Amino acid sequence: MDAHAAVAAGSALGRRARVAWLLRVNRLLAGESSLRSLPAFAAAFHGGAYDREVSVSTVSRWETGRTPVPWRAVRRYEELLALPRNTLTATARTVWRYWAPGPVPDVDPAGPAVRPPEDLLEQAVSCDVMTGDDWDQLVDGLCARPDVVLMPSGIWSALAERLVEEMVIADDLPWMLRFESLNRLLNHRRGGRTVIAVCGAMAAGRARLTATEIVCALDNCGHPDAADLVLSELARPSGPLAHRGAVMACFRKVRYRHFDDGQLRTLVRAVRDSSGGGPTGDQVEPLRGYLSALHPEYAQAVRGRRASTRPDEHHRNGSMDRGGSDPDARALVAAAVGRVTARLGTVEPDRVCDPAVPAALVAETLASPLFDVRLYAAFLLAATPYRPVLADALAAELVRPSAVRHERLAVVLLDALRVLGDHRHRGLLQRLAVLPSVPRPTAYAAVRGLGHVAADRAGGDFLRTAVAHHHAVWLSDRDPVTAATLESLVYALGMASRDDLLTAILARADFLPVARTAAARWLDIPGHRRASALR
Numbered sequence: 001m002d003a004h005a006a007v008a009a010g011s012a013l014g015r016r017a018r019v020a021w022l023l024r025v026n027r028l029l030a031g032e033s034s035l036r037s038l039p040a041f042a043a044a045f046h047g048g049a050y051d052r053e054v055s056v057s058t059v060s061r062w063e064t065g066r067t068p069v070p071w072r073a074v075r076r077y078e079e080l081l082a083l084p085r086n087t088l089t090a091t092a093r094t095v096w097r098y099w100a101p102g103p104v105p106d107v108d109p110a111g112p113a114v115r116p117p118e119d120l121l122e123q124a125v126s127c128d129v130m131t132g133d134d135w136d137q138l139v140d141g142l143c144a145r146p147d148v149v150l151m152p153s154g155i156w157s158a159l160a161e162r163l164v165e166e167m168v169i170a171d172d173l174p175w176m177l178r179f180e181s182l183n184r185l186l187n188h189r190r191g192g193r194t195v196i197a198v199c200g201a202m203a204a205g206r207a208r209l210t211a212t213e214i215v216c217a218l219d220n221c222g223h224p225d226a227a228d229l230v231l232s233e234l235a236r237p238s239g240p241l242a243h244r245g246a247v248m249a250c251f252r253k254v255r256y257r258h259f260d261d262g263q264l265r266t267l268v269r270a271v272r273d274s275s276g277g278g279p280t281g282d283q284v285e286p287l288r289g290y291l292s293a294l295h296p297e298y299a300q301a302v303r304g305r306r307a308s309t310r311p312d313e314h315h316r317n318g319s320m321d322r323g324g325s326d327p328d329a330r331a332l333v334a335a336a337v338g339r340v341t342a343r344l345g346t347v348e349p350d351r352v353c354d355p356a357v358p359a360a361l362v363a364e365t366l367a368s369p370l371f372d373v374r375l376y377a378a379f380l381l382a383a384t385p386y387r388p389v390l391a392d393a394l395a396a397e398l399v400r401p402s403a404v405r406h407e408r409l410a411v412v413l414l415d416a417l418r419v420l421g422d423h424r425h426r427g428l429l430q431r432l433a434v435l436p437s438v439p440r441p442t443a444y445a446a447v448r449g450l451g452h453v454a455a456d457r458a459g460g461d462f463l464r465t466a467v468a469h470h471h472a473v474w475l476s477d478r479d480p481v482t483a484a485t486l487e488s489l490v491y492a493l494g495m496a497s498r499d500d501l502l503t504a505i506l507a508r509a510d511f512l513p514v515a516r517t518a519a520a521r522w523l524d525i526p527g528h529r530r531a532s533a534l535r
Contacts, residue, residue, distance in 0.1 A: 015099035020065035049075035071110040091383040117141025131535040132177030146189035160198035168210035170533040204238035215245030219252040234270040343393040378419035414445035423454035451492040458496035494522035
């Protein structure tokens with residue numbers, strides 16, 4: 001499946017169908033058996049976040065995607081099904097934004113405000129803790145007032161700077177709430193331009209080691225400043241992670257026609273001249289294919305001057321064939337998709353209709369060459385009762401020696417487990433992170449998971465051992481994959497609140513300089529922001 005086919009296949013399963021399935025599967029697999037009945041669910045719906053009566057036919061149309069569901073109704077699903085607040089709402093809003101046919105700003109609140117936005121604004125510019133839900137409500141309030149004036153003028157910058165800093169050290173639902181809040185602020189009529197500037201400054205400055213998601217967030221912003229910033233990071237990147245974020249942003253910016261003719265030509269030249277190598281270059285080749293498909297007039301130009309890379313060079317520069325050109329890799333991925341999908345049938349199949357939707361999402365999670373497509377499919381699956389079963393299925397695949405040997409398969413499995421896994425799978429990640437026989441790109445993907453899967457349970461000496469292991473490997477040949485692995489280990493240390501190990505790295509003059517910089521950055525983050533990012 002090439003990049004264009006992956007996007008086309010995903011578009012066939014549109015955003016309305018995805019949100020409808022999310023609601024339907026959570027109701028049908030609900031712990032409260034009485035709510036599995038559509039008439040009983042409709043009868044209980046009035047109340048809480050939704051102050052109107054609904055009919056059985058209304059709920060049926062929501063759950064089959066025939067009509068869009070209001071955000072307040074999604075919130076009511078959470079209330080009735082006793083799900084943690086924002087589990088469905090944040091996921092649905094994320095999916096709705098990503099698969100939108102155009103960059104339509106999401107300004108409808110997800111429910112009645114619990115606190116006035118003025119109080120939340122005062123909290124955000126103080127040293128008090130801010131939860132993801134606080135950010136969600138604050139940004140809803142600001143977006144409801146597109147011409148709001150914040151005084152003094154520096155408040156927009158202060159808000160954006162804190163939001164971005166918390167976002168890049170948050171995970172799971174706290175991350176999703178902040179990422180969606182940032183997306184809405186980027187499109188705010190009065191504050192958006194300032195937020196764009198803050199994103200650019202942080203991606204090129206003190207947050208450059210987490211720049212991918214900051215720059216990538218600009219994909220939904222139609223302001224010319226956002227297009228200029230993305231092109232700047234493509235042509236003259238402030239770092240490899242910012243470049244990767246710019247590449248990822250271009251898929252949707254090209255689709256949404258955010259670039260004028262001159263900018264499009266600049267994009268073609270920048271993508272043509274990008275090497276696509278190294279541990280962060282995996283999205284360059286898919287973007288070349290996507291550009292060629294949407295703009296065939298540039299198909300030759302976008303590939304014109306690329307130097308050929310011999311197969312044996314891929315391992316030296318850390319790049320992998322993630323575009324699916326290797327028939328053996330495609331066959332392995334297809335077989336894994338089939339086995340993981342088969343495990344869905346163990347979750348009370350008689351109560352869930354339309355198994356084609358979760359099967360398509362599993363295929364996207366493991367087979368799409370586009371990282372964002374894989375990520376958002378995994379997010380959707382993670383917000384359903386399928387999550388633990390799928391996580392166990394992914395772990396079972398990673399126990400297979402063939403999966404570990406084939407980097408393309410191992411990396412997509414580990415990327416998915418990073419979203420779907422829990423404390424039961426941390427031991428597997430730890431083994432793959434340091435086992436000498438594991439290929440370096442696979443170990444790198446496992447280390448990336450350590451900062452996300454049960455990071456708060458990272459006790460003992462494992463992280464110290466992992467740092468020593470990869471530091472020794474880096475000293476031996478200083479290859480880019482091991483360097484990226486050490487950077488990711490620093491992130492895992494920060495997420496585990498291992499300030500002792502961060503301090504030790506900072507004190508070592510022989511350590512990878514960029515990792516020492518990352519350790520210093522973690523230690524400099526104010527305590528109230530680190531505490532906020534966990535909530």
